[in-house]
Structure formats: structure tokens, C-alpha cells
Amino acid sequence: MQIVLPIEELQPGMFVDSVHKQKSGSGVKIKSRGMVRDKRIIDKLVEKGVLELNIDFTQSEVGVPEKYQAEQQANGANKADKYPQTSENDGALSKSLPKTKRTQKRTFSEENTLQQEFSAAMQTFEKNNRLIQSLYGDVTSGLKMDMSLLNEVSRDIVASVLRNSNAMAILTRIKDKDAYNWRHMTNCAILITVFAKHLGLPQYIIEQMALGAMLHDIGHAKLPQGLINKPGKFTELEYRAVKKHVAQSLGMSKGEDGITPLMLDMIINHHERLDGTGYPRRIKGDALSTAARMMAIVDVYDAITADQHHKEADEPINAMRFLLASKKQFDPILVQRFIKCMGVHPVGTIVKLTNERLGLVLEGNKHAPTSPIVRVFYNTKHLHHVTAKDLDLSDSDIKVVASVRPLDYQLNLSRLLKDQLLI
Structure with a gap:
């Protein structure tokens, strides 16, 4: 705050x-x-x-101070229930946002450079993933969910993203199929925070959305873990069992201190779709709030781009193509905004360039989405590292050929990020 x-x-x-x-x-x-x-x-x-x-x-x-605390609590209580909705026929997302909020001056500024923020973000990310893994294990064992821990983790994420949007977002690119269940919670909180900030939402809403994202799939911990981590496709019976995680997540969250209607909306509706093909209630269209629509996009994007027991991670550009092609299911305006927010080649992606080099995407170019700012670090012809050099592709004849998987060149992404970004 x-x-x-x-x-x-x-x-x-x-x-x-x-x-x-x-x-x-x-x-x-x-x-x-x-x-x-x-x-x-x-x-x-x-x-x-x-x-x-x-x-x-x-x-x-x-x-x-007490007088500011009372004001913030009053704002949250009075405005969370009125969080704007978009309709399928809206001409622009901005129409769904309250005018007073669209013109409201922000109380935060992005001052830290990527490298200034990355060191702290890396330490926070690794520490919090260990804490979330422990919490997930406790819930799986039947212990009560520690809401204070989830609050602390989500606050850390929001604070980092408000200082610099890219540092935490880069860390969502690190994949680990054995840690997917709890990393998905953290990754979704990071992505929804980056997305909400990009849309200019007020900070009290961003904070609620980050915690809602942390909680949206916690019900998975209550299901048989052999089922959740099963390689291969679910049978119809197994899929019906997996769907129960929504009710589990809602039951674990409802009534906890600090839980708002906005968070519960995100939890119960993140698998609903605009055309009514989702679950658990098959609601559609105007019945789905902006927050639920945003959560649906983020949830699917992270699931597609993550390593899981039943599949390997796909590249972000393919996840974006899927979302764009699913106009009947996902809000097309929000999908466009999400792609603009993340960039065609999101930060942390490794791209192959026309000069036979690899580049690590550091920052997107708003006016040239296919030409990000990259750190060139590897020669693909001779298969060796080169002296790192930052390059703005929008000011260069060099172009992106394709995004590549780190393992295609025997690269450890976690180690690469530390080598390239830690000051």
C-alpha cells in the first residue's frame, strides 16, 4: 500500500x-x-x-496511520463489489472502468531499472516459492491454510511489480513440472498484477487481484495428488473430480480475514467462459466480471506456457494465438490488452535473431511489438557465449526469427538470468 x-x-x-x-x-x-x-x-x-x-x-x-487505514478499508469495502464488468459487445475495455479511476493520479511510480529490481525479485521469488510449496504440502496433509503467508507473498509480488513490471515477470519463465502446482499460484499472481497495472487499475484493486490469483487454484491441494499430477489425459470421471477444485478453493477462502467479493469472484469464475462452455455454473456473457475474465486469460496462459506432468511447456506466442483464436470463450478486448501488456515476445523469452545470435528479451517495445529490447549473449553458429550486448531491435535491421527453448541450446534459464541480470 x-x-x-x-x-x-x-x-x-x-x-x-x-x-x-x-x-x-x-x-x-x-x-x-x-x-x-x-x-x-x-x-x-x-x-x-x-x-x-x-x-x-x-x-x-x-x-x-489510522486515518489513512480507515480510508483505504472504506474504499475497498465500498468499491470491490462494484468492480466493473465488460460485455461481449463492448467497443473498448475503458468503457467498463469507472471514469474517476481512469483519470485518477497514481500513487506509485516505476523507478527501478530491471537490474536494480531483479536481484531483490529473484530472492523474493525463490523464498516465496519455498513458502508456498510448504503451505501447499500442509493443505494437502489436511492442515489449515495460512492466510497470513499468502497475504505476505502477494504483497511482495505487488510491491516488486509496481517498482518494475519486468523483473518478476521474467521469473515466470523458469519452468519446473514437479513444482507446477504451487508455482502456478505464484505465476498467476505475478501475471495478474502486471496485467492490472498495465490497465491502470488502482492499487487497492491490484492488491486484491494478486491475492485472488494466489487462491484461485488452492483447492487442487485438497484433491488426490496422484490425480492432479497424472501424466496423460484425464478420463471423464477424473475430469469431473478435478473440477471440484473450484468448490474446494472457494470453501477454503470464504470467511477468511481480508477476503473480498472480488477475490471470491475470481476464484469461482476463472473456469467460466463467455460462451457458457465453462464450469462450474456455465454462466456466460455479461454475468462474468472483468476480474473473472482477466483471471481466465492469465490462468490459461500460464498453464499453456508451463511444464506439467502431462505436457511440455509451449511458447508464449502459441499461447497468445490460442487465446486470440478463442474469441467466443475469452474476452477479445482483454486478450488484445494482455498481448500488448506482455508483448509478442514476453520478457524472459529467448529469441533467435537473423544475425545467428540468441537474445534474452529484456523489455517490449509498445510501438513495435515484434521488435523487443534484447540482450544478445550467444552465437548459434559456433555454439558459444559472446560478450553480452543490449540491442533495441526497433532501431536495428536485425529481426527475431523465432523464440527458442533454453534446452535447445543446453541453456539453464535460471542460471542464465542470474548471470545476465544480477548486478
């Missing part, structure tokens, strides 16, 4: 994200975001003409 705070209310223990307002001509620039450790820092900011600051309470050592 980020809040604009007057300098008079700044206290030691608060984490400053950026200067929000300052006296004209003071020219204050905070070079490094960080914790306010003592009153001397506050006095210096006052002397330099700082009037308001963006405070990130997800990283602060003190709680949100």
Missing part, C-alpha cells in the same frame, strides 16, 4: 518511495529510495522544501 503523506506526518521507520510534491525551484531528488532511520533525515527534507512524499507501507517498519 502506497500513500501520499505530508512531510509533517513523516516518521522514522517509514519507507520513502519518492518525492510527491516540493516547493517550486527546490529541485530535490532522492537518489536512493529507502527507510527513514531518524529525525535528522526528516529535518533535511523539510529544509530542502519537500512538502509531500510517496510512502510505501509494504516496506515500512511502522503501520499505516
Whole structure:
């Protein structure tokens, strides 16, 4: 949670994200975001003409002041139920978003470069995946779900994505079929956060959507794990059993502290489809909220691009083709927005270039979706690594030939990311 705070209310223990307002001509620039450790820092900011600051309470050592906490809770309670819906015939997604929210000034800014954020994101991602694996095992064993842990993990994800959209998104490209069940929870939370940020949704909605995504498939832990991890296709009887995970997820989440109607909507409706062919209730069209439609897209995209016991991961571009071709099932406007958000070649993808090199996609180009910014690192003709060099393909004659799997060139993606992106 980020809040604009007057300098008079700044206290030691608060984490400053950026200067929000300052006296004209003071020219204050905070070079490094960080914790306010003592009153001397506050006095210096006052002397330099700082009037308001963006405070990130997800990283602060003190709680949100009572008056702001009450305001945020009131906003969440009053607005979550009214989260906008889109219809199949909507001309644009923006029509479904409240005008006051579309023009609302954001309280966060993306200041960290990819490399600045990646180190922290990698550590957080690895730590949280271990925690989620442990939680999943506990639930499978019949223990109660630890909501405080899921809250903590989802807050970490939102904080990182708001600082830089690409760092966490790159990590969703790391595949492990034996960890799919809990990595899918984390990956979906990351992807929905990136997507919601791209759409300009307010932070209190993004936070709810991240937790909703963490919970959407937790019911899988209640089903026989031999069934969930079965190689090959399900029989009709097995598929009926698997569908029960929706009811399990809903039952485990409903009534827990902090659970909102928006989260429950995402959980119960993420397998529903616009044409009514989904489950468990076969609802369709206008009955499906924007949040449920977004969750459906993210859920399918991650499932297609992940290694699972019954299949190998497919490339993101093929997942996007599937979503585009399924206009009757997935909101076509949202699918277009998702592809624009992720890019034709999402960050973390390895692409083969026309100059016989491999490049790691670092960033998309909004005005040239097929020409991302890449880090060239490998010679495919002579099969050896080369000195890394960043290249904006929109300013180059070099083009992407195709995306490739890391194993095609005996590359370990996790190791590659650390070698190329850790400062």
C-alpha cells in the first residue's frame, strides 16, 4: 500500500518511495529510495522544501496511520463489489472502468531499472516459492491454510511489480513440472498484477487481484495428488473430480480475514467462459466480471506456457494465438490488452535473431511489438557465449526469427538470468 503523506506526518521507520510534491525551484531528488532511520533525515527534507512524499507501507517498519487505514478499508469495502464488468459487445475495455479511476493520479511510480529490481525479485521469488510449496504440502496433509503467508507473498509480488513490471515477470519463465502446482499460484499472481497495472487499475484493486490469483487454484491441494499430477489425459470421471477444485478453493477462502467479493469472484469464475462452455455454473456473457475474465486469460496462459506432468511447456506466442483464436470463450478486448501488456515476445523469452545470435528479451517495445529490447549473449553458429550486448531491435535491421527453448541450446534459464541480470 502506497500513500501520499505530508512531510509533517513523516516518521522514522517509514519507507520513502519518492518525492510527491516540493516547493517550486527546490529541485530535490532522492537518489536512493529507502527507510527513514531518524529525525535528522526528516529535518533535511523539510529544509530542502519537500512538502509531500510517496510512502510505501509494504516496506515500512511502522503501520499505516489510522486515518489513512480507515480510508483505504472504506474504499475497498465500498468499491470491490462494484468492480466493473465488460460485455461481449463492448467497443473498448475503458468503457467498463469507472471514469474517476481512469483519470485518477497514481500513487506509485516505476523507478527501478530491471537490474536494480531483479536481484531483490529473484530472492523474493525463490523464498516465496519455498513458502508456498510448504503451505501447499500442509493443505494437502489436511492442515489449515495460512492466510497470513499468502497475504505476505502477494504483497511482495505487488510491491516488486509496481517498482518494475519486468523483473518478476521474467521469473515466470523458469519452468519446473514437479513444482507446477504451487508455482502456478505464484505465476498467476505475478501475471495478474502486471496485467492490472498495465490497465491502470488502482492499487487497492491490484492488491486484491494478486491475492485472488494466489487462491484461485488452492483447492487442487485438497484433491488426490496422484490425480492432479497424472501424466496423460484425464478420463471423464477424473475430469469431473478435478473440477471440484473450484468448490474446494472457494470453501477454503470464504470467511477468511481480508477476503473480498472480488477475490471470491475470481476464484469461482476463472473456469467460466463467455460462451457458457465453462464450469462450474456455465454462466456466460455479461454475468462474468472483468476480474473473472482477466483471471481466465492469465490462468490459461500460464498453464499453456508451463511444464506439467502431462505436457511440455509451449511458447508464449502459441499461447497468445490460442487465446486470440478463442474469441467466443475469452474476452477479445482483454486478450488484445494482455498481448500488448506482455508483448509478442514476453520478457524472459529467448529469441533467435537473423544475425545467428540468441537474445534474452529484456523489455517490449509498445510501438513495435515484434521488435523487443534484447540482450544478445550467444552465437548459434559456433555454439558459444559472446560478450553480452543490449540491442533495441526497433532501431536495428536485425529481426527475431523465432523464440527458442533454453534446452535447445543446453541453456539453464535460471542460471542464465542470474548471470545476465544480477548486478
